[in-house]
Amino acid sequence: MSERVSEPSALSGQALPEHLPPEQLRELFLFADLSDEQLAWVGEHADVVEVPAGEDIVTEGTPAKCFHVLLTGTVAMSRVIGGDAVETTRTDQPGVYFGAVQFYLEDESARDYPASVRAITDSVVLALPAREFADEFARWYPMAVHLLEGMLLGMRKTNSQVAERERLLALGKLSAGLTHELNNPAAAAGRAADALRDRVTGMRNKLAMIASGKLAGAQLQKLVMAQDDFVKKVRHAPDLSPMQASDLEDEVGDWLDEHGVSGGWDLAPVFVAGGLRVDDMEAVLATAGPDTFEGAVRWLAYTVETESLLREILDATARISDLVGAAKQYSQMDRAPYRWIDVHEGLEATLVMFGRKLGEESGIGIVRDYDRTLPQVPAYAAELNQVWTNLIDNAIDAMTAADGAASGTLTVRTARVDDRLLVEIGDTGPGIAPEVRRRIFEPFFTTKAVGHGTGLGLDVTYRVVVNRHHGDVVVESEPGDTRFRVFLPLTEEPGPA
Template sequence: MSADRLSPDELRGLFLFESLTPEQLAHLAEHGRVERRRAGEAVYVEGEPASCFYVLLDGTVAMHRRVQGDEVEVNRTSQRGVYGGAMQAYIGDPAEQRYQGSLLAVTDCEVFVLPAAIVAAAVRGWFPMATHLLEGLFVGMRNTQTIVGERERLLALGALSAGLTHELNNPAAAAVRATSALRGRVAKMRHKLAMIADGRLDGRRLHDLVALQEEAVKRAAAAPALSPLAASDAEDELADWLDEHGVRGAWELAPTLVAGGLDTGWLAQVDAAVGGDDLESAVHWITYTIDTELLMGEIDDAVTRVSGLVGAAKQYSQLDRAPVQTVDVHELLDATLVMLQAKIPAGVRVVREYDRSLPTVSAYAAELNQVWTNLIDNALGAMAGEGTLTVRTGRTDDRLTVEIADTGPGVPPAVRPRIFEPFFTTKAVGEGTGLGLDISYRIVVNKHHGDIRVRSEPGDTRFTVLLPLTPA
């Protein structure tokens, strides 16, 4: 090889040109040249006119695509003979075509460069039938991919939105119900307070009653959860006490008082503070106080759940975040499980076995969430509504491991070698476009320089993702 040229024999050593005739090789050798790029330098840049066709001779290069303003690495290779650039120069006017991505030199590189016009003329002249076939295939696939891709994105967005709105609806509806009930309880509290404070209680007794009300609020906040049997016994005891002291509606008051952690001994203090004539009004007033506290607790819990779901959705989609970031995989896994909650059948038990001592890793968080989504969705589909889904994290040497396991029938041995192939699926027609494992493989292996493995037998299928703890 000369300083900036390749001989025809050297060109024949590249797999792309190995079947060309001596005349064709000589033509390309005459019009091509060798160029060098230093590490970090661009071979070509996305969006610029596709003026040249490039073949890698030596070094390592990485393909990048611009996604909403962020540079995302799509592939990385050091294989001699791989090519890129003006790959569709044979279609239409080469001057109108632009590079579909950016090719960057990861190490010092050498590339063989051919002008787009030379490539276009050679392909059209030497392979006219192949040109027509490629043009039809390219245009047809591009149109099909656009239509199918838009449809798939809409379906995925619809499923995600349906699941999220379903999860949001429950706490939102609970907050609305609790707010409506709270309004009624506050109105009754005002009414009972007016009856108590109409002059029948002196200042000292009213002060004691208010102190008991504050104590009731504190007891309600710390009240332990009782078993159904224990709660029923406590309610019967309280109802009997209220009936003996002439308090009407004992069966309605007892459940609230028990839920607030009150017992007959505490009610005796109320009786001593206000006297028998005002006991009924005082008990109703304290019951409304406890009911109000319990309702406010429900509202607080509902709003917290809504906030948690919104946070999980933001974590899952990685909105307003850089494509590459330092992440805790447990947060990503939890966010994915929240987003898929509506798809998890009642018969499937979810088990989390997390190693919380694991360090954070540098990763494309949104893409990893897509990997978890594909693996969990496939596991749920395999179990057909019943079984155990286990999400496990750990460490193997210098790599972090995430394992998604299910108790389904397993992956048949005849199918296992093909599950990471593009477009391969075991699903019936109309039940989706595939298993998503090809996408998962490319995200884990090509983008994160990790590995994804499968081990399967009936009742125990495990997909293990291995991510490097130190960024490549």
Template sequence: MSDVAETVVLAPCEPGKLSAAELKTLFLFEKLTDDQLAWLVEHGCTMHAPAGSLVLREGDPAELFLVLLSGTIALSRRIGEDDVRTSRTEQRGVYMGATQAYIQDEGVERKYPATTRALDDADFFVLSAEDFGWMMREWFPMAIHLLEGLALGWQNQQARINERQRLVALGALSAGLMHELNNPAAAASRATGALRQRVAGMRHKLGMLAAGKVAPDRLDALVELQEDVIERAAKAPALTAIQAADREDELGDWMDERHVTGAWDLAPVFAQGGLDIDCLDDIEARVGTPELLDQAIHWIGYALETEQLMSDIEDATGRVSSLVTAAKQYSQLDRAAHQWIDVHTGLDSTLVMLGHKIGDGVKVVKDYDRSLPQVPAHPAELNQVWTNIIDNAVQAMHGAGTLTVKTFRVDDHVIVSIGDSGPGIPEELRKRVFEPFFTTKPVGEGTGLGLDISYRIVVNGHGGDIVVKSQPGDTRFLVKLPVSEPPSR
């Protein structure tokens, strides 16, 4: 049952009802002096909570420190739109509430970390957060220094490691992006150089044709033939490797019979262009004179090569453009921090950015439900989640396997499933994968923060949930995102 709108209604706190002797029976206070117990009696009180009542609500200002005297209570955490019970106890003396009131950190508002509910009639010993903090600092100064150092040191350490992980991830992604950009850029550069040579050769052959005293009608026919050949090449079906080899042999033999120079260099160009013997016969018929056939064949060969090279340049520059677009979508530099998004856009851009890590040995399978609605999200943060999960999946498969990215809807949530065919996560480790600093990777290869950060982004930042299901050959991380804005709390 949700307690988002439920009001905390408790009986008035009754001072002086609990004696010093009774307080001494609680394990928290058993070592205190008589004066200290007397101070607790003076400043504390007892409070009754009827069965089923809400005692403390997660997220409310932490104003009370409670110790259970009798009854049964349950603690729960808010995960998305659900309340997940974390513990149930009837142990006398357990404590909850403003447990960190002793930390003096100006400007930080302490809130209850969990919801407490009485499962049956329960009684508590209560101190105000202010009194509890004063007591701890005055009575146990050395312990407080140690606890504060531990708490604040942990926070600072985690912040620095988080920042370091972001920098390492940024460096890896930048290196990968440069690698991905270098391939099409180098291909475009090579194709441009080759194209310059082919155009020069084409001009030379055209001059030779003109010098051969070709009749104007013949030259016009040859130019028209060139356009027909280019159009035919554009529509030609792709050939298999065996079909292309057979076609090259046929074309090479045809040219050899007619004494075309460099026949076996020209044959692959015509075969790649999808031309056949019938096309060569047509060229021969339109040229008319055998002595000009060699120049005509070479000229049309240059035309085919220039078309192929221009297609290569177009593909390479299109690849560069796609990579730049993917990088912009991934980083979200030109977008609002919070917006309604299609999850597939971020997934696709992340797969592009991690292409160098995924490699050729991993098969990527996309099973998208394109009818899914947009979800409210911080897209740059979600891209970090996809990066962490996909990166872990690829490492688990050691460069060979199947990466499956699937999207679907369950009730009012969009589900993103990222699976791998690796060895799986043992059951005893599965419960700990979202713990901070827990990692199964060798020392130096993992910080143990990737999945912890992902969990906090999805659960705390988006009101969703993230779970893992694993068996050998099938490990899946399921990210659950609400299709509507989470209710304000």
């Protein structure tokens, strides 16, 4: 045994044997109850391997060739999570096993090492060739292998069901917001359409009155032309501050009052909102003459109102179309699941889907820092939208106080970093404490109250970005500045994605 082994053990002081004798194997808890024949098989097939401090014994993601058992030394197990190696266990207990721990499974998932194990001190391990061990093990314990396979299959099924459920949850979160978003313009359009019917009737009546009176044909024609002119003005009416509007309303109201229009004060706001001023009233007076002036003014007021209502209906229906478009884009309805996409489309659709939870009214401002020159990337578009949803949802939560009041800034940034595309979701919330930070990508890890978080958002995010897209997701956080960075490859991976 080399002097480098720091821990005293049964092996120290001797030259390192190539294989262990049965008595020594039996000291390891894993092999304690094997029959003599089985033990002899292990002794014959397991190599004794020295590993110097600092070296990987097995490396995550590389082909799982050997099942290892620790004999002496200290080893640490780690997994790459969110782009960083995270140490999960450290031990010096002889007999602990690692490496191809699922050697008895025949399926693909057991093909690679699930974690890395590194020698912290100089160490000695047993290495059993996984393939041969699997065949032998299945002969020894045929029923156990069946049970283990069943258990793993069950676990995997649960995991995928959980992921499916999470997808539905996110959709639920969004569709509640979306329903609300759709209801507002739909109700507004409905109200405006009702009012419009009213005004159109009023207008018909007024026109009949004007026409049956003393108005000459030429005059009537001029009024109809004025009407067209008014309509144009309504379409381009400027937005006024309440102060400006009220000043102008005073002017127009006074003027109408002076010219004998009873209730001129009620008409003034209609004209002002429609972009009409005292000049326009004067033009009408000149055309209609004093006798028919009041009737003409009221008829034109109807014109302005109907035009404003039409504008409202158009705005509302346009908003509904936008929302439906975003929902379609978000869900990727009728689109190929895997294709080349512009990430900005998905980001924008996702932002729309959050509706009132974002934007000025919510207290959370949005900053878009997009690099529009970025190329398209190959992606599962709907799944990426899921990722943006989870990250933005977390950012909103981080910027929302316990009493429900939200404040802060959500920053969505895109950029190219080397040969990858970066999407960064930043928030100005309190940040993530280091002890929490280590666990956030674990399934079911949540710091939120029962009923507020399932703890699956980042687990799903990780799986979609890393497993599905061969990208990476990392987090940087300090109070007031938390950034989740998603890196996506710009080119297609060789082989199935």
